[in-house]
Structures are given as structure tokens and as C-alpha cells.
Amino acid sequence: MEVNGNPHRFKVGHIPSTAVLTPQNAIEIRQLYAKGETMLSIAITYGISVAHVSDIVNRKKWKNAEQQVANV
Numbered sequence: 001m002e003v004n005g006n007p008h009r010f011k012v013g014h015i016p017s018t019a020v021l022t023p024q025n026a027i028e029i030r031q032l033y034a035k036g037e038t039m040l041s042i043a044i045t046y047g048i049s050v051a052h053v054s055d056i057v058n059r060k061k062w063k064n065a066e067q068q069v070a071n072v
Helices: 023-034 039-046 050-057 065-070
Strands: none
Touching: 023 039, 023 050, 023 065, 039 050
């Protein structure tokens, strides 16, 4: 799927088939962090990097996860 002439960009709300996480996972990660879990323990649980957990918690990635889950 090509967006604005770039074949590597996806439309908002599109989940690539190579995605490791689902929108529900992103919501769970934010909830776990809010309850006091460390980013390292969350990263190990989900098999992703601490940087990825940080990006999810800080809404740099999966910023519209709640909206995607609500639309399903």
C-alpha cells in the first residue's frame, strides 16, 4: 500500500502483517507500566525492546490503539 508516493508508509489505523503486537497489547503495556511494572519486565514479557516499550508508553507508537480496539 502506497501513501503519499512512499511505498513504506501505511495509512493511519492500518496494522501491517509483520506487526509483533496488536492494539490490545499496546493498551496492556500502558496499563502494566501505569501499575508499576518496569519497562524491562514488560519488554521481556512481550519479546520487544525496552525502547519499543518506551515508545508505546509515551505514545510515539500505537498512539491510536484505543481507537483501533473500539472500532473492532
